[in-house]
Amino acid sequence: MQSAVLMTAVRPFAHPNDLDRKRIERALKARKRYRYVTPSVATTIGGYRIESPCCSRNIDRDGGVVDVALLLHDPEGARWQLFRKDHGRGLWQLDSTHERLPAALERLNADPERTFWQ
Template sequence: MTMIRQATVSGPGELVRRRILRELERRSRYRYVRPEVSWHDGGWQVCSPCCSRNVDADGGVIDIARLENPEPDLWRLYARDHVLGRWLWQASAARIEELLALVVEDVHRVFWP
């Protein structure tokens, strides 16, 4: 009997998580830190060590971005307001890649403070 090996994928949308991580590798800010992407309360959250120490003086892990897919063909991107302790909507798009480009480029330091 021949056994067929199959790739295992864990969690909701593990392939989406991997896509997010792959896109984050292209970022221009803080390329030397390793962000984490996890499923939390119905959305993908990006966290990373705070190298600038602007948010966490000790360089601890902070929230960077949140991506939600509330319906087909709609993605929403949020940035963390660390002062108010809440997520702020930044943009919506049909494709996640459009939103990830905003996080990767982050010209105005909205996501990577």
């Protein structure tokens, strides 16, 4: 007698993907702060991590690369979660949740309280 094997379908993550990574890279060119440095967008499970050289020397006195933001896509709620880095504690903190990626990027680029681009 053969035993039946139950295969469960594993739904792949929609993010990260190259298309949205490029969209984020292009959108970052419109940021209000630290326009003289070139940030990079790294992929992570479920989203993207934005990092940049620290020209202000507020976070890294040597001007090294620091985390700026983390964008995660929630597939269940179809929303984007935008996190900022608490560099003192080394933890990501939820900043805001957005229905669409452009809205999250607009918040990140404006950064009125200087919580991302420090």
